[in-house]
Amino acid sequence: MGCRVNRERLELALKAAGLGEFDWDMVRDVFAISPRMATLTGLPAGEMPAEGGTALDRHVHPDDLAELREKRAANVEAGGPFEAEFRQIRPDDGRTVWIRCAGVQFPGPDGRPAGVTCIVDDVTARKLEEDQRQTLMSELDHRVKNVLATVQALAYQTAKRTTSLDAFLQNFSGRLKAMGSANELLTAARWRGAAVDHLAAAELGALAPGQTSWDGPELFLTPRAANALSLALHELATNAVKFGALSVDTGHVDLRWKRLAGGGFELQWTETGGPTVSPPARRGFGSTLLEQVTGRELNGDAGVEYRSAGVHARLRAGPQAIAPRPETVPDGPQVARVAETVVASSGPASLKGARVLIVEDAVLLALELEIGLSEAGAEVIGPAYELEEALALLDRPIDAAVLDANLNGRSVMPVAEALAARGVPFVFATGYGEAGGAPGGFNAPVIRKPYDVTQVAAAVAALLRST
CATH class of the missing domain: 3.40.50.2300 (Response regulator)
Structure with missing residues (x-):
């Protein structure tokens, strides 16, 4: 009576845990497959010839079979607990699932191995999560290295084209901030890209209120294109604040973009109402970044005109720069600067005694x-x-x-x-x-x-x- 009650409790526990079980009678060389294991694996329930314990091997994924056989042979030799994880190809529908099998060997009256009892679990979901996690870690490693390489290149190129430490720190810090803004927008979309209007808002939204405007159709860019456009907008905005339309209260910057018939888009940056403009005496890294790097990164081209009425820039991107808009992107611009209330200092601050x-x-x-x-x-x-x-x-x-x-x-x-x-x-x-x-x-x-x-x-x- 007690054995039957214990067996019923075991059945209830296995059912509640979603586990299956099977027995291998080594004396009769027979597998006994439970209905729950049949549901998990697609194998027929009931007894079947065990073929020396290898009958189920035909359903094991070829890449996992050798390791499984090695573990089984070692267990038969040594006895004790047994555990293995392997892929199984279900015989009923052909699906590949991950199976975890944990069992224990028990002796017969003569002390020799008489059988094995195993608990079986479908761990496909866990394995998929582990694979996805590993893929994400590899992708993160790749992106971090790309970011570090980009930062290194920005530092080197900025240093080559600045004549003082203060100028280097100001220019380099600004470019890092532009990368940071783009990165946060990309993170919000799980690194599937960023919208042009969000990038414009992040770079221009807190800059000279009332003196900037932007408009255009909804366009979602790839991560590579989003980073490139963010840096380009930063360079244009920095130049406008220092020398152009945003250096005076009467100036204005208008940013507009449109789709191109063959795919891609064209963006126009127009400054008006500022000081009279003349071409710079020397080309800095900002100009190189705009005209060469940005164009290539956008799979298009870029150009800047120093018109007397104000700077005019045109960026043209190829269809490779456009990405499908994911459903998870926030509706608002989500300006990543958190209403940053402190601008770069124009001179050293004194904190004497503080x-x-x-x-x-x-x-x-x-x-x-x-x-x-x-x-x-x-x-x-x-x-x-x-x-x-x-x-x-x-x-x-x-x-x-x-x-x-x-x-x-x-x-x-x-x-x-x-x-x-x-x-x-x-x-x-x-x-x-x-x-x-x-x-x-x-x-x-x-x-x-x-x-x-x-x-x-x-x-x-x-x-x-x-x-």
């Missing part, structure tokens, strides 16, 4: 901040790399703070709340793309990573002047 707390989990960034703020005259508190470190420093006198929004996966909000309660101002330096203002709803300046340390120093100095 006690500034640095909370940053990236050691190199923290070191750069520490050096930069110290050179500006600040007494640096920290840096704190972890939340607990930052909280432990709050009992010290602090005049202002620079906070990374995320510390190794943990929110910096407890530190921000404590500082706010004490009336200590702080600035967020973040790589996250929260929309609608500062993280946590605080009324605090936000600086987007990557940033220039002089920008952080200027933000802290402005905070101290306003308190």
Whole structure:
């Protein structure tokens, strides 16, 4: 009676877990396939000749058969638990599924092996997830290396064409920010591309309000084309702010694009109302980037005209630059700059005597901040790399703070709340793309990573002047 009850409980447990089972009677050389295993594998339920334990081998994927046989032979020899994962080709519908088989050998009255009892599970879904995860990791590795190579090239080319360290830092930082904006838009679409109007909003939306406009049909670009267009718009906008239409209050930039009949698109950048324009005396990397790199990356061409009334640029992209718009893309532009409220400093900021707390989990960034703020005259508190470190420093006198929004996966909000309660101002330096203002709803300046340390120093100095 007790054995029957135990067997019934085992049946209920196996059913609840979605598992199948089979027995191999080694004395009779017979497999006994349960109905649940039949459902999982497509094999017929009931007894069948075991053929020395190899009867089911004909349904195992050829690439997994040798390893399975090796494990089975070792188990028959040594006894004890047995476990294997392999692909099986179902005999009923031809589908390939992943099977996990775990069993144990039991002896007969004479002590010799008499049989094996196995539990069977369909682990196809888990295997697919593992394969997808590995594919994503490989793709991430590829993209990271591409990004690092691009950053290296930008640094080298920018350095070759600038005559001072300050100019290099300003130009290089701006280009990194353009790449960062494009990257966040691509991330929002799971790296399937970005829309032209989103790229325009990210680059021009917070620049000279009321002096920029953009319009055109909905176009979704490949990641490569999106990065190229983002850099191109950044170069044009930087030039417009320094020398062109956006250097005066009366100027305007109009950005328009249209589809081309043969596929692809054409984009026109037109500046009006600014100073009289003349061709530059020398070609910088920005011009090379626009006219050579951007055109190639867009599978088209690009050109800039220095008309006296204002700069005019034309970018033409081939059909290879266009990607299908995925359903998961956010409807709004999702400007990734999180209403960045601090612009690059036009000169060195003075933080003489100010006690500034640095909370940053990236050691190199923290070191750069520490050096930069110290050179500006600040007494640096920290840096704190972890939340607990930052909280432990709050009992010290602090005049202002620079906070990374995320510390190794943990929110910096407890530190921000404590500082706010004490009336200590702080600035967020973040790589996250929260929309609608500062993280946590605080009324605090936000600086987007990557940033220039002089920008952080200027933000802290402005905070101290306003308190």
